[in-house]
Amino acid sequence: MKKLLLASVFAASTFSPVLMAAEEVNVYSYRQPFLVEPMLKEFTKETGIKVNVKFAKDGLAEKLVQEGEYSPADVVLTVDISRLAELTDKDVVQAVNSDVINGNIPAQYRDKEGEWFGVTTRARAVYSSKDRVGKLPASFDYMDLAKPEYKGKICTRPGKHPYNVSLVSAMIAHHGEADTKQWLEGLKANLARKPQGSDRGQVQAIKEGLCDYSLGNSYYFGQMINDKEQKAWADAVYINFPGQEAFGTHVNISGMAMAKYAPNKDNALKLMEFLSGDVAQKMYAEDNFESPVKPGVAPSELVASWGEYKADTLSLDEIAAHHEAAVKLLDEVKFDL
Template sequence: MKKLLLASAITATTFAPMAMSAEEVNVYSYRQPFLVEPMLKEFTEETGIKVNVKFAKDGLAEKLVQEGEYSPADVVLTVDISRLAELSDKDVVQAVNSDVINGNIPSQYRDKEGEWFGVTTRARAVYSSKDRVGKLPASFDYMDLAKPEYKGKICTRPGKHPYNVSLVSAMIGHYGEAETKEWLEGVKANLARKPQGNDRGQVQAIKEGLCDYSIGNSYYLGKMLEDDKQKVWAEAVYINFPGQEDFGTHVNISGMAMAKYAPNKENALKLMEFLSGDTAQKMYAKDNFESPVKPGVEASELVASWGDYKADDLSLDEIAAHHEAAVKLLDEVKFDL
């Protein structure tokens, strides 16, 4: 929450009061500055509307509750279906009915009540060592990670990170709580080290020989390949999409919602429509290596090179509904200890 963006049209602040005028829109964002700055700058150039941004790692829903009707927030940008659902559950967002947004975003990626909308998708992939493992077969499934032959070979970030909670939620949706708990116990037994770090750190661990497999979001591979230091990590792994002979690869979203008391509602709607449209969707694909939700907008050449895959069609609403159960199971098996 401390980073200050110096881009010409974007002002990032801490949780100090935000300015409000007819030519501004205020954004609360879980998304990192480098991921959203290009889109917001382009929006300002096209519309003349200044974007003020507050960045945070957590606590945005609680902040909106505390601020209530005095909140300056207009739009909330976040990652993970569970965080979007939390905004609805805490009643800090409002329904939006826009023909533009509904036309751009398929129904499977938006709330049926119109309280949140996905803007990109990302696969929860499994990375494998090129040298020690090779490319995984199409028959590989998330359930395989609990098999005895993987003992001491898997790395992952904490299980209670939202990305992993959503994966566990999807597993509950397909297999039920009892079988998912057994799976979690098996995966924990196969970990090469205590869950730690982020998704990139797990790929680094593969490069360094600490493990042979890791769980991570697909777009991180692209971000690592364009980083001078991390490129060697990315070049040491294959990206694999589990479940191709079963229910498919778990897919999550980044998304947006309009704050309940948005003081700049008209500008907020303009920003949300922009983020769902061709310009922003192409930028998400090209700059962030995420998959656009708008039909007809192609993935980047790099992402396309990873191959097509079948995505799990379990509804995001159902995944969100299993969130509490997933956290409970992670606690019961002491996954992160």
């Protein structure tokens, strides 16, 4: 009874009875409003289906578990394979079999069971100081970050942030747990400060001379370039794509899934198909500086100016399979302490 009351209160506070009409779709989103609202508005313009959104920084999977079959959620938008895997692990999403979506999204970027789909890709880049380091050579690899010559020169956000957990998971897939643990120990020894802040905060630290290198997602570079207050940070660094002579640059995704008890299932499918199509994919590319998952949709001119790179072809399913091992290794080396 308590669970039912909590779910009812949440539903009432999030989506009013007026909004719970026939032609609507309810979205739970980890993605920031300015990143997804343009696409959702375009979807409404094209279909007449109203999109109601609840934005959150964390806790959506737990919220869906709590709400159970009384959840108003139809579609979940999130970032990183680790968070998509969490949704499947908690059994709060359902499989979707759509010829449209499967035709738009390559198999590498969707769950083999159809429970989640990538919408955009982003590279886990390495930023380097223009003044003190310069552009890194094509031979530069993530493994190099553990070399002694980088001691005291690297900044990163916490290791247990989903973006870094996924990178560590990929390292385990390629190198095994023992070598990855050794790499993490070397990387920790080379940090200029305790892991903290955001990806953009690490670039700011490079600008301020606190470190010479940082890990960060590629789309943040575009966001900083287009932010008056942060452009100076971006101007102080080069963006580099590691692994070009090895496995390639680690690539992750933002993604979508259909909620397990979606009350507006048909509209949810229409929205997911729209997000995988040309219009939304182009908008993601131009507005968010992420790369489209749909083949044939070009990145923005700014993203293209950073140069082409070889992306790691490791499947996201395999990366997700090493998530627990990655967290365990980060704990063992006390990376964030």
